[in-house]
Amino acid sequence: MKQVPPSVVLVTGVSRFLPAQLASRLAAEPSIERVLGVDTVPPPRDLLRQLGRTELVRADIRNPHIAKVISSAGVDTVVHASLSANPVGSGGRSAMKEMNVIGTMQLLAACQRAESVQRLVLKSTAAVYGASSRDPALFTEAMTPKELPSGGYAKDAAEIEGYVRGFGRRRPDVSVTMLRFTNLIGPQIETVLTRYFALPVVPTVLGYDARVQLLHEQDAVQVLERATREELPGVFNVGGAGVLMLSQAIRRAGRLPFPVPDMAVGAVDRAFRSARLADFSPEQVRFLNFGRVVDTTKLREEFGFTPRWGTVEAFDDYVTGRHLRPVIPPERVREAEQRLLTLAQTASEMREVPCQKRV
Amino acid sequence: MPEARVIPLHTDDLAERPKAVDDVGPLNGADPGADTANQDAGTAAAKDEPPAEWEAALADLLAFARRRILGDYQVDDFGFDADLTENIFIPLLRPLYKNWFRVETVGMHNVPDVGGALVVANHSGTVPLDALMTAVALYDDHPAKRHLRMLGADLLFRTPVLGSLARKSGNTLACNEDAERLLSSGELVGVWPEGFKGVGKPFADRYKLQRFGRGGFVSAALRTKTPIVPAAIVGAEEIYPKIGDLKPLARLLGLPYFPVTPTFPLLGPLGAVPLPSKWYIEFGEPIPTDEIEGDADDPLLVFNLTDQVRETIQQTLYRLLGQRRNAFLG
Numbered sequence: 001m002k003q004v005p006p007s008v009v010l011v012t013g014v015s016r017f018l019p020a021q022l023a024s025r026l027a028a029e030p031s032i033e034r035v036l037g038v039d040t041v042p043p044p045r046d047l048l049r050q051l052g053r054t055e056l057v058r059a060d061i062r063n064p065h066i067a068k069v070i071s072s073a074g075v076d077t078v079v080h081a082s083l084s085a086n087p088v089g090s091g092g093r094s095a096m097k098e099m100n101v102i103g104t105m106q107l108l109a110a111c112q113r114a115e116s117v118q119r120l121v122l123k124s125t126a127a128v129y130g131a132s133s134r135d136p137a138l139f140t141e142a143m144t145p146k147e148l149p150s151g152g153y154a155k156d157a158a159e160i161e162g163y164v165r166g167f168g169r170r171r172p173d174v175s176v177t178m179l180r181f182t183n184l185i186g187p188q189i190e191t192v193l194t195r196y197f198a199l200p201v202v203p204t205v206l207g208y209d210a211r212v213q214l215l216h217e218q219d220a221v222q223v224l225e226r227a228t229r230e231e232l233p234g235v236f237n238v239g240g241a242g243v244l245m246l247s248q249a250i251r252r253a254g255r256l257p258f259p260v261p262d263m264a265v266g267a268v269d270r271a272f273r274s275a276r277l278a279d280f281s282p283e284q285v286r287f288l289n290f291g292r293v294v295d296t297t298k299l300r301e302e303f304g305f306t307p308r309w310g311t312v313e314a315f316d317d318y319v320t321g322r323h324l325r326p327v328i329p330p331e332r333v334r335e336a337e338q339r340l341l342t343l344a345q346t347a348s349e350m351r352e353v354p355c356q357k358r359v
Numbered sequence: 360m361p362e363a364r365v366i367p368l369h370t371d372d373l374a375e376r377p378k379a380v381d382d383v384g385p386l387n388g389a390d391p392g393a394d395t396a397n398q399d400a401g402t403a404a405a406k407d408e409p410p411a412e413w414e415a416a417l418a419d420l421l422a423f424a425r426r427r428i429l430g431d432y433q434v435d436d437f438g439f440d441a442d443l444t445e446n447i448f449i450p451l452l453r454p455l456y457k458n459w460f461r462v463e464t465v466g467m468h469n470v471p472d473v474g475g476a477l478v479v480a481n482h483s484g485t486v487p488l489d490a491l492m493t494a495v496a497l498y499d500d501h502p503a504k505r506h507l508r509m510l511g512a513d514l515l516f517r518t519p520v521l522g523s524l525a526r527k528s529g530n531t532l533a534c535n536e537d538a539e540r541l542l543s544s545g546e547l548v549g550v551w552p553e554g555f556k557g558v559g560k561p562f563a564d565r566y567k568l569q570r571f572g573r574g575g576f577v578s579a580a581l582r583t584k585t586p587i588v589p590a591a592i593v594g595a596e597e598i599y600p601k602i603g604d605l606k607p608l609a610r611l612l613g614l615p616y617f618p619v620t621p622t623f624p625l626l627g628p629l630g631a632v633p634l635p636s637k638w639y640i641e642f643g644e645p646i647p648t649d650e651i652e653g654d655a656d657d658p659l660l661v662f663n664l665t666d667q668v669r670e671t672i673q674q675t676l677y678r679l680l681g682q683r684r685n686a687f688l689g
Contacts, residue, residue, distance in 0.1 A: 207519025
């Protein structure tokens with residue numbers, strides 16, 4: 001297999017954190033000739049500053065115009081990282097689906113025509129495995145979900161993966177890498193989960209406790225960068241080592257859990273959605289019920305990458321990086337423990353004194 | 360059960376039964392004894408030791424509470440919370456194990472101290488308390504204090520509260536992927552291959568092993584080359600004698616059966632108290648799988664091995680029953 005370093009890279013979704021971080025790293029690499037960042041909206045100012053010599057192309061990947069961009073620049077590596085999980089952020093569910101699925105189809109159609117394209121990297125999600133009570137504890141890349149995701153982000157991702165596989169069959173000369181990320185977390189990135197854990201009172205589903213596997217934002221950027229620079233075709237699960245229970249994560253962040261009965265979840269969802277705080281779509285609720293953990297053996301052994309942050313460390317970095325103020329400060333808990341212990345010791349010493357006198 | 364009594368398969372394993380019963384006595388008394396020693400520190404010997412023990416216990420308790428409040432504990436990939444299991448679940452089950460069912464274990468040396476092994480046992484009792492008691496037995500009575508990681512039905516994991524408790528106490532869904540992953544990572548795995556057919560069988564069929572599923576557990580052991588430890592549980596059949604089944608109600612509630620016992624639902628919540636039968640759990644000689652010729656995809660090999668395990672458990676059950684004089688006194 002040829003190991004050609006990329007010279008012209010196109011990154012989609014560059015107005016968002018992860019693609020922007022990738023673009024800025026690639027731009028800092030002198031061996032890469034050009035870095036093209038595509039998005040419909042310009043990046044926010046703080047991200048823009050980091051982008052360096054990245055050429056911003058304000059284009060809609062749903063528009064055939066993207067084919068001209070790819071062919072005229074002679075793009076050899078396409079990183080499709082614009083998959084959005086957030087219906088609130090992208091103007092409603094139907095707009096999000098349009099952007100995710102139709103955008104991918106257009107992008108792939110353009111790539112298929114462009115002879116210059118040698119490598120395609122897709123940022124996908126572990127949500128394609130779904131979340132249910134009938135799943136094995138850990139998903140490997142070879143597993144398919146028991147039932148196809150019924151809607152939302154996971155369904156989009158599953159469809160997009162299908163199109164990318166189809167593209168891989170039609171262009172066997174292109175190396176295709178699909179990265180299934182677990183939930184991302186970190187001090188800077190904005191996701192459904194980072195907003196969720198920042199709520200002072202965190203709604204959970206009564207009677208359920210999910211296993212949550214997280215991936216630190218810096219590890220995610222590194223994995224994307226490695227997939228862009230080296231030829232590592234295949235499907236890879238990407239997640240930090242270890243697991244946090246949802247209830248445990250809420251306690252670690254010093255939040256208070258608010259268990260909601262299954263039946264009342266809809267009402268809570270409406271309240272939170274109108275307040276633009278968090279997403280409790282049926283799919284997200286299933287995730288909060290059962291959670292999802294992936295096997296990352298293939299990532300470590302075949303892809304050759306071990307995430308620096310485990311799930312717990314990534315979460316703690318998020319908590320400290322965001323300056324989340326615990327509702328109950330941990331020092332107070334430790335103090336209370338010490339005080340109770342000394343109290344008990346003095347009490348027992350006082351009881352011993354009269355006994356010794358008797359002896 | 361006349362047919363059970365005719366089989367003369369006595370061994371010396373249970374010869375020291377009376378002694379074992381006596382052993383339970385001081386264990387029961389251990390806790391109140393420690394408490395009273397704290398209160399009257401009259402003797403010179405008791406003066407120094409008990410407060411230290413008592414303080415250590417309090418310190419442990421407070422440290423546990425702190426860990427729980429701050430979320431400062433480890434959970435494995437399957438969701439097993441060892442801290443919670445050791446400090447809450449097993450202590451809650453222990454009185455049932457020691458005082459109510461007075462469980463006696465035989466052949467604990469057949470369960471390896473380290474490494475993966477598959478414990479296969481008979482299932483009974485309408486409510487699967489036998490699985491919980493086996494888990495307590497392997498933690499309390501095994502020298503290596505082993506945690507039994509059981510494979511449960513998907514109904515369990517679908518149910519709110521129960522499902523998350525099951526995961527936290529180390530259980531996972533009965534599927535080959537999970538079984539092999541646990542066994543190859545050196546865990547002690549427990550399976551009850553009869554499933555609902557076994558646990559929900561009528562009282563008239565007690566101690567008759569049902570069909571052993573599809574033998575998935577055998578292929579998991581073969582693939583991971585881990586030994587199979589057959590276990591026979593006597594006493595669990597009598598805790599809730601199921602004399603009837605309200606099928607329409609079961610269908611309505613989505614349960615595999617809705618039991619009628621002499622006390623339930625007649626006495627309401629009181630009927631949920633299990634009868635205090637005397638239990639024996641015998642762990643048999645491990646069946647090694649690492650030297651078996653052939654592979655796990657050979658159905659005939661799997662069926663034969665499944666039959667061998669099933670037959671071993673059935674014979675052990677008959678032998679234990681033959682030695683038992685009374686279901687409640689042992």
